[in-house]
Amino acid sequence: MTGYDDYGMPVGAYEHSEAESLTHQAWRVARAFVVYKVQPKVRMVSGKWSWRRVLSVGNLLILVWWLTLYWGERTVFRDSVSACRWEEWEKWRSNANPHRLVFVADPQLVDPHTYPGRPWPLSTLTVKYTDMYMTRTFSGIQMTLYPDSVVFLGDLFDGGREWSTRTTKSPEEQYRKFGNNFWLREYDRFGRIFFGHWRDGGSLPRRGQPGRKILSHLPGNHDLGFGKGIQASVRKRYIAYFGDGNRMDILGNHTFVSLDSVSLSALGQENPEPVEELWRPAMNFLDGAKEQRQRLVQEELRVMRGLKRTLPFQHDIMEGSKLGAELPRFVDPVTEFPTILLSHVPLYRSQGTPCGPLREHWPPTPWAKDQTEPWENDDRNAIAVRGGYQYQNVLHKEITKQIAEKVGDIQYAFSGDDHDYCEVVHRGYASAGGGIKEITVKSISWAMGVRKPGVVLVSMWNPVDEKGSSLEKDAYESTLQTHLCLLPDQLSIFIRYAMLLGFTIFVLAIRAALIASRGPQPSPAEAPLLPVSENASSAENEKAALSSQHADNTQDSTGSHSSNSSLASAGSNLQVRNMNSRTRSVSPNGGYGLPKMQPGQPLVQYAGYYGTPEDTEKKVKTWGNVTTKKKPKKTGLALWSQELRNSILWVGTIVLSWYFWLLWNG
Structure with a gap:
């Protein structure tokens, strides 16, 4: 006998059936979603598709904004760095493999010291956009140019000197609330911008x-x-x-001598003895610069020959009195590499020394009609020789002279501090011949008074033999080539955004005015529910005539307007069914509002009649503050304002979503 379970199914009916797998269940759910959700939406959208909808004013403005924002946030940065590719300006022979270096000057991270009176949120936005600008440019340099070395020339922070330490306070009262923890956060911020993007292009050497x-x-x-x-x-x-600001490095067979010139400058001020701890380390470094430079070259040549970097000790007999001194090392006679000086503060030059045509903020004074030689003195184009609170535009003349003599054979010098580009040749100091060519590097930040920030690219090619002698000395006059790489003008980008914003509002205002001039358009819900027929049947015409006759009689007796179930047009016989005619009378005492039957008239003539116009008039119902009465459609200025507001919200939502996505993703 067959048994049944609680659900009325035979017992054992599913014993031999396999359970549906999870994959199959997921497939059925996905298929159902596509069939019942996606396909109806696609049909609805495709049914409404037209070129007029696609090429609407709002969509065209959105497209223009998308292209403009992508240009301002991506293309202009990529193109500016790509224009500085090494191959575009290097002039070495085809088999050369130069060492490529980038000088970065004066990032000066914006902080409370930069714009002390700037209110929120403008201050926060300034920090955000300056950091983002330097992040993009530095990352682009790493990915596109992939330099072998990057060297900063000072002023990493703007208010770093003002932030209190654990033992001292800021000399200015307004900055004493920013302590050591604030400086540590700024250090981390600097690391995120530069150290964090140092390997964006890779970490392996070329x-x-x-x-x-x-x-x-x-x-x-x-x-x-x-x-x-x-x-x-x-x-x-x-x-x-x-790290210590006084150090030497060998890069590309060139000796880089870094000097803490801001501390050394205390020696050139009145009564320097009480602050000897500031300038003494730099002076001791200069005193031993020549010996250290020669030793570094010897060690570098040993590494190139596959030997240990450390120089071996001399095997010689020493007197007992000399055992406490430093043991002498074996020294090979070598030819020293070209020497390059690095200083944050530029070297001294006379007032009015011109900086050249690449200076942005103060270009050279235009030449006179009969002039054939450049200006020897051009105050407008020069770095002003002056100083003030915690700054000095150039070093003291005597300190500059000591630097040139103690380091010796300086060929090039690179500095920062001025924020703009400057190129001069110092012929009044000791050098390797031909004077010291100094380049003051532009700031990399767009908040430092220059519209187009920049970096200086340096290409060094100095192949040497085991003694340090250059193998290309006769082929090239110099072992070093430089190029000023200009970065995007951020203020110009913002100005373009503002101009496009004004144009967008103007176009949308004209569109709203055109719509308001045509007046409100009927919505699809107001169209007749029943079809309109021009060729009515004889029965319908007869019924319409009787209804019209009854309406005229009612109007004469009551003085009110009648409403019929059908309206007859004498010219076209168009029939339109009235929705209000389907409303029943609220009182059954009058026989549901049926008219008195005329003898000889068939009952069908009275079908669909439900009372007089007074009975069928629809009343407005209210519930508290809510009413079913339709609001009148806006016209004129109100309609213009509504259309303008709605179109701005639509365009703005799409554009801002795209803009914030670009900002969020770098």
């Missing part, structure tokens, strides 16, 4: 190069202060995190 290097040890006056204004604890904090 072929033929020993490795990649980034140097940020050189301090500026905004990092430490200037001269006697430097606090010893602030200087120690900077050295602890970035």
